[in-house]
Amino acid sequence: MGAFYCSVCKQTFFAGKSHIFGKKHQDKLKIVLTKFLDKVKEARRMLKAPAVEKYDVTEHELNLWCYCCGAEVQKHITNGNLTVLCGGLLEHMASPEHRKQTDRFWWENKADSKLKEKFLFSEEEMDRFKTEVAKALESYEEKEDEFIKQQASYIREVEQRRQEVMQSTLEPESESESPQGPPQCGPPGHIESSGNRDNYRRGGAGKRAGPSGADEFEDSDWAGGGLDLTFIGYQDSSSGGNVHTGATPPWLKQDPEEGGSGTQEPQAGPSHEEFLKHKEQEKLRKLPASRVGANFDHASQTDAGWLPSFGRVWNSGRRWQSRHQFRAEEGQGTNHKRKKHEPWKGSKKHKPADS
Amino acid sequence: MAGIYLVDVNKVPVYTQYFDISYIPSTVFFFNGQHMKVDYGSPDHTKFVGSFKTKQDFIDLIEVIYRGAMRGKMIVRSPIDPRNVPKYDLLYQGI
Secondary structure (H helix, E strand, O other): OEEEEEEEOOEOOOOOOOOOHHHHHHHHHHHHHHHHHHHHHHHEEEEHHEEEOOOOOOOOOOOEOOOOOOEEEEEEOOOEEEOOOOOOHHHHHHHHHOOOOOOOOHHHOOHHHHHHHHOOOOHHHHHHHHHHHHHHHHHHHHHHHHHHHHHHHHHHHHHHHHHHHHHHHHHHHOOOOOOHHHHHHOOOOOOOOOOOOOEEEEOOHOOHHHHOOHHHOOOHOHHHHOOOEEEEEOOOOOOOOOOOOOOOHHHHHHOOOOOHHHHHOOOOOOOOOHHHHHHHHHHHOOOOOOOOOOOOOOOOOOOOOOOOOOOOOOOOOOOOOOOHHHHHHHOOOEOOEEEEOHHHHOOOOOOOOOO | OOOOOOOOOOOOOHHHHHHOOEEEOEEEEEOOEHHHHHHHHOOOOOOOEOOOOOOOHHHHHHHHHHHHHOOOOEEEEEEOOOHOOOOOOOOOOOO
């Protein structure tokens, strides 16, 4: 048995194909088929009602991975201008090679044969789909034509109005020289903002109205920008601030939908209890000040009889016991600090000075 | 690369009010969520009011804003010739 790579489990097996009957493989297979089935269902929906859209490079260059054939398939069909959604996938799934590969896949992976039919499309379905697509294309083209006609009429209208206004401004200028109010002449070459008739006032054009006389057309300044301005009304910023008053920008304001009242003041940092706990832990990290030997003065001189104030190594008693033992070992007879009981010497009131 | 968004002033009344947009088209520039101010030679530095005369003007302006922003500046000076900047009257509520 050689090495066999199972693309469902994404593992190499050296013991033949018996893993296919195992739980893991079947689970993974189920997941894979479910994912693939979702995409196929979408395509099936398109079968009944094909959608034709304008070709958009960002959206319509998708490739799908066909698990049965082990190859990438283009999802949509396009001719450069228009796209038929899911067309590529449907064509691929109706092809005989895909049928063969699907059979092989089902046999090799021992998948549920009831599911197999869902991944195959018949030739009749494809024919139906093609007729539906043709119809959809026709209707799409009709809509496009209509839209273009609308645009053309709108442009004509606007151009017409512009011409009228140009005429009207030329005539009054040549007559009068005294300044008149701007609104009377109307803005030259003014273009309406689409769908905004309520707001606009004929005060735009940068207020460079006719009265400035013949200067207007001799200005080397970019009056073109002024001609295109649309005035949309003064913004009332008394309720909130605006950028000039330095108010908070709307994108930095608190979102009224965000969270409930509990999250209104998210406290940063630990709470009081947590802080106290932390302080205790820090104290414990240091050695306790009351431990044995904490106050030991390492600089002091100790005599030979010094013993630490806990038991010696093998002792488990009190300090005096270890001291007793130490003394006995050293064989020290007398100790000026303590009177030792020496019954064999007898009790003498006066001790010799050197004893 | 600069992202350009076309916004209908009727759909965003909050922002129209915040930026005090009285004339359209007005172009507001942002970098990393920060509103960039530019001295165009006009009274309002917070936005460019009107249309651009040439594409190159627009490109140059974007580049200057980008360079200034990368250096940490919040206001830059516009490279557009003042003759090419549209003129308009900035009035406070009609006064």
